[in-house]
Amino acid sequence: MEIQNFSTKNFDFINYINCSEQQCRTILHYRNLKDISKWMRNSSEISIDQHLSFINELKDDNDRKYFAVFQDNKYIASIYLTKSKGGLWERGIYIIPDFQNKGFATLIEREFITKIKSLGIDTLIAEIDKNNLSSIRFHEKLGYKPIKEENNYIWFILNENEMLNQIRLGGGYVIDNYAFINFTSLSIENKEEVLTWRNHPSIRKWMFNSNKISISEHLSFVDSLNNNIFKSYWKISYQNADVGCCYIDNIDYESKSGEIGLYYRPDKQNHSVFGIDFVYNIYNFMFNALKLNILYGDVKQDNSNSLSLAEFLGAIKISEYQYKGEKIYRLMISSITFNSISKESVCPRNYLKFIKNNYIIK
Numbered sequence: 190m191e192i193q194n195f196s197t198k199n200f201d202f203i204n205y206i207n208c209s210e211q212q213c214r215t216i217l218h219y220r221n222l223k224d225i226s227k228w229m230r231n232s233s234e235i236s237i238d239q240h241l242s243f244i245n246e247l248k249d250d251n252d253r254k255y256f257a258v259f260q261d262n263k264y265i266a267s268i269y270l271t272k273s274k275g276g277l278w279e280r281g282i283y284i285i286p287d288f289q290n291k292g293f294a295t296l297i298e299r300e301f302i303t304k305i306k307s308l309g310i311d312t313l314i315a316e317i318d319k320n321n322l323s324s325i326r327f328h329e330k331l332g333y334k335p336i337k338e339e340n341n342y343i344w345f346i347l348n349e350n351e352m353l354n355q356i357r358l359g360g361g362y363v364i365d366n367y368a369f370i371n372f373t374s375l376s377i378e379n380k381e382e383v384l385t386w387r388n389h390p391s392i393r394k395w396m397f398n399s400n401k402i403s404i405s406e407h408l409s410f411v412d413s414l415n416n417n418i419f420k421s422y423w424k425i426s427y428q429n430a431d432v433g434c435c436y437i438d439n440i441d442y443e444s445k446s447g448e449i450g451l452y453y454r455p456d457k458q459n460h461s462v463f464g465i466d467f468v469y470n471i472y473n474f475m476f477n478a479l480k481l482n483i484l485y486g487d488v489k490q491d492n493s494n495s496l497s498l499a500e501f502l503g504a505i506k507i508s509e510y511q512y513k514g515e516k517i518y519r520l521m522i523s524s525i526t527f528n529s530i531s532k533e534s535v536c537p538r539n540y541l542k543f544i545k546n547n548y549i550i551k
């Protein structure tokens with residue numbers, strides 16, 4: 190992402206890499222004040238040489254953008270973005286002490302957000318020390334929501350990303366007679382039920398962790414999904430009958446990609462809805478409801494059912510590797526490929542033809 194200097198109604202935002210040496214020294218002076226640095230992840234004092242070499246590194250760094258904020262040529266704040274997990278941007282901010290509690294952070298943040306939105310950034314993360322109560326209050330007022338606590342920090346998120354809201358808020362989604370209910374919204378009975386499917390030998394054998402999962406492990410896993418914006422699990426029903434599950438893991442919000450997994454309800458595998466229609470509708474959900482652009486999936490070589498269904502729907506093998514003595518294919522499919530397939534062509538006759546041409550007669 191390219192952002193150089195810019196001005197808003199009230200402030201001039203100067204990229205650190207464009208600051209004069211005198212400005213760099215002023216920034217460092219405030220950065221090293223105890224009341225500012227104590228809230229930094231690296232709270233130790235920084236020397237001018239370290240500071241200048243840090244600024245030098247920023248010149249070639251697309252994943253870190255630091256701005257000094259001036260009003261009438263007076264330095265009053267720094268605000269910065271660093272690329273974080275899953276392609277999300279983490280935002281840091283501090284106001285020099287004499288200017289705190291006067292509404293500056295609120296105004297700077299608002300004007301900064303308007304600018305970065307115009308560059309396509311719709312989500313910000315802030316990782317805040319649990320004891321930094323004024324910062325927590327400030328973020329809450331701006332509309333940031335807490336999503337998880339880790340070590341001594343609380344993660345806050347300010348988000349207008351539709352996909353992230355779908356993942357974060359759980360709930361359900363109905364699309365073409367299929368209902369997708371997030372695991373976090375399931376009743377305890379339903380949670381137990383999806384575990385019995387997952388633990389069935391005919392499903393487990395295709396999983397990378399093929400161990401049986403205990404109910405307590407399962408419940409604490411489902412609970413952990415409440416605080417995880419990088420993975421999401423869904424129970425699927427068709428015309429009100431439960432038919433299976435799907436999930437998306439390692440979500441990257443920048444490329445809108447993730448790793449897909451799915452399994453059928455084992456006692457219903459011969460139901461006519463299974464197979465192509467089931468997988469087609471999961472892809473449809475991921476691409477057209479969750480709005481992902483690319484799906485990756487790892488499938489064991491022997492799992493020809495899964496492989497052929499994915500390839501029939503447009504997935505391609507992009508690499509292969511060995512895992513516990515088995516060959517694994519890494520597959521990829523894009524929303525463009527998937528959406529170019531007509532729904533009518535996704536029928537048993539064409540699938541059988543595809544199998545004959547690609548899997549039996551080589």
Ligand SMILES: CC(C)(COP(=O)(O)OP(=O)(O)OC[C@H]1O[C@@H](n2cnc3c(N)ncnc32)[C@H](O)[C@@H]1OP(=O)(O)O)[C@@H](O)C(=O)NCCC(=O)NCCS
Pocket residue numbers: 224225228281282283284285288289290291292293294295296315316317318321323324326327
């Ligand atoms: C956290 C921090 C960024 C907040 O900046 P700030 O400029 O003081 O924030 P604001 O002034 O916009 O808002 C803070 C308070 O000022 C009040 N305020 C807003 N406008 C005001 C005005 N015009 N006059 C007087 N007070 C005002 C707000 O109501 C708010 O008070 P409240 O929380 O009790 O309601 C700042 O305290 C800071 O830099 N702290 C040290 C570093 C740090 O913690 N950074 C964040 C790390 S995640």
